[in-house]
Amino acid sequence: EKATALQATTSAGELTDPALPQNDLLYRLFHEDGVRVFDAAPLDNACTCSADKVRGILSTFSAEEIESMAVEGVISVTCQFCSAAYDFPAAAVQG
Ligand SMILES: [Zn+2]
Incomplete structure (x- = not known):
């Protein structure tokens, strides 16, 4: 304080x-x-996101949640740190 x-x-x-x-x-x-x-x-602009990490996160959601996130069968994820965009077929991330 x-x-x-x-x-x-x-x-x-x-x-x-x-x-x-x-x-x-x-x-x-x-x-x-x-x-x-x-x-x-020195500052370094280096986000550690990757398709594998995003897929891993998506795999923790239920099938219903995956379904609700999908648009025309595709889940689009944009990293909020580096703005990298990842698209996954919903069927590929359903555990
Ligand atoms: Zn990122």
């Missing part, structure tokens, strides 16, 4: 000020409790 309250005092100008290094802002906000900064790690 304290960290949230302190963070809330940050202005948009402080967050976008190129002359204010991130670590300086962290120190400004949290120096009373101590600030520890870890090495930066």
Whole structure:
């Protein structure tokens, strides 16, 4: 709660000020409790979804649920993380 309250005092100008290094802002906000900064790690856009995983998830649904999800005999699944689209014949995923 304290960290949230302190963070809330940050202005948009402080967050976008190129002359204010991130670590300086962290120190400004949290120096009373101590600030520890870890090495930066690059972000990687790598979703781990796959047709096999989606098929595995679908296999946990009942035949009635599979039937209700199918449109013209096809179940379409879109990964909410990477937007990959997968189509399965409903008959192929019914356990
Ligand atoms: Zn994905």
